[in-house]
Amino acid sequence: MRLLRFLLVGVFFGIVMTKSEAISWFRIQEMFRFQSFHMYGIIGVAVVVGVAMQYLIKMFNLKNIFGDVIQFQEKPKIYTANLFGGFIFGLGWAMTGACPGPLYVLVGHGHWIVLIIILSALFGTLVYGALKSKLPH
Amino acid sequence: MIEFISQPWHWSVSGVMISLVMLSLIYLGQRFGVSSSFKAICTIGGAGIQFEYFDNDWRKHDWLLIFVVGSIIGGVIASTFLVNSEPIQISTATINDLSALGISYPKTSEEGSYFLPTDIFNLEVLKSLKGIILIVLGGFLIGFGTRWGGGCTSGHAIMGLSSLQFPSLVAVIGFFIGGLVMTHLLFPFIFSL
Numbered sequence: 001m002r003l004l005r006f007l008l009v010g011v012f013f014g015i016v017m018t019k020s021e022a023i024s025w026f027r028i029q030e031m032f033r034f035q036s037f038h039m040y041g042i043i044g045v046a047v048v049v050g051v052a053m054q055y056l057i058k059m060f061n062l063k064n065i066f067g068d069v070i071q072f073q074e075k076p077k078i079y080t081a082n083l084f085g086g087f088i089f090g091l092g093w094a095m096t097g098a099c100p101g102p103l104y105v106l107v108g109h110g111h112w113i114v115l116i117i118i119l120s121a122l123f124g125t126l127v128y129g130a131l132k133s134k135l136p137h
Numbered sequence: 138m139i140e141f142i143s144q145p146w147h148w149s150v151s152g153v154m155i156s157l158v159m160l161s162l163i164y165l166g167q168r169f170g171v172s173s174s175f176k177a178i179c180t181i182g183g184a185g186i187q188f189e190y191f192d193n194d195w196r197k198h199d200w201l202l203i204f205v206v207g208s209i210i211g212g213v214i215a216s217t218f219l220v221n222s223e224p225i226q227i228s229t230a231t232i233n234d235l236s237a238l239g240i241s242y243p244k245t246s247e248e249g250s251y252f253l254p255t256d257i258f259n260l261e262v263l264k265s266l267k268g269i270i271l272i273v274l275g276g277f278l279i280g281f282g283t284r285w286g287g288g289c290t291s292g293h294a295i296m297g298l299s300s301l302q303f304p305s306l307v308a309v310i311g312f313f314i315g316g317l318v319m320t321h322l323l324f325p326f327i328f329s330l
Contacts, residue, residue, distance in 0.1 A: 014211015090315020108212020
């Protein structure tokens with residue numbers, strides 16, 4: 001039951017990613033070429049509404065499904081890693097035209113080639129795990 | 138209803154819907170961040186035996202793996218029932234720029250996919266250097282970069298920026314520098330291969 005809820009949110013996410021066209025390689029190219037407002041509009045609205053949601057949750061000490069007051073974890077302040085890791089992800093984002101969420105959704109669309117992108121991403125994750133102590137954070 | 142959902146969505150509608158996904162996950166006691174699924178899958182695959190980074194309980198992320206399965210199912214449902222056959226309105230400037238690189242944007246849905254340039258993203262092209270760079274290296278950089286940077290678009294750009302976290306802003310700036318360097322400086326070279 002607990003996991004079924006996450007399955008449903010995932011299904012909703014897959015539909016939203018498709019209908020927002022954020023899974024389109026062409027939309028991502030348009031974004032990185034500053035030739036359309038579409039992706040900036042989506043991310044901008046999501047963030048502005050998200051800021052309002054998180055602000056209201058904190059202001060009214062709203063509770064989650066378990067009845068616990070919702071707390072937001074601070075992201076670790078690893079600025080070197082944030083910047084360099086972010087840069088490397090950005091290269092891959094432009095190449096494949098997809099970030100991790102859309103990769104999975106594209107598999108649902110029957111684009112089997114994306115499974116190879118996901119396998120490569122798993123290998124990249126593994127290599128990061130192996131090199132972690134040698135990288136600046 | 139189906140007809141209503143099937144029409145193209147305005148970007149503002151899409152933005153609100155994405156924030157609702159985040160809100161749902163927060164309400165269910167979790168947070169939004171898809172790239173952590175890669176780590177959990179590596180852990181399930183036994184990577185923890187070799188590398189300490191993966192030596193943890195993946196069950197803490199079981200919800201995320203189920204979410205990921207859901208998003209694949211969502212893709213199946215959307216592609217079967219909710220996609221209209223009209224082309225996505227990609228800007229003419231982008232279509233022209235891409236055509237200069239040798240990538241065509243399909244005029245009809247029979248001609249190709251509006252989501253992925255299938256003349257590059259197909260199994261045949263994996264035999265070429267260009268295909269290996271875009272698909273295999275591209276995927277590798279996504280996995281490596283998201284773990285090093287501590288998240289992807291969902292975890293940093295949506296969840297992190299929404300809670301006004303400075304590390305997320307730094308990461309998002311990194312994403313964009315990477316994307317711009319790839320698109321404007323490296324694509325002309327890669328596509329000439």
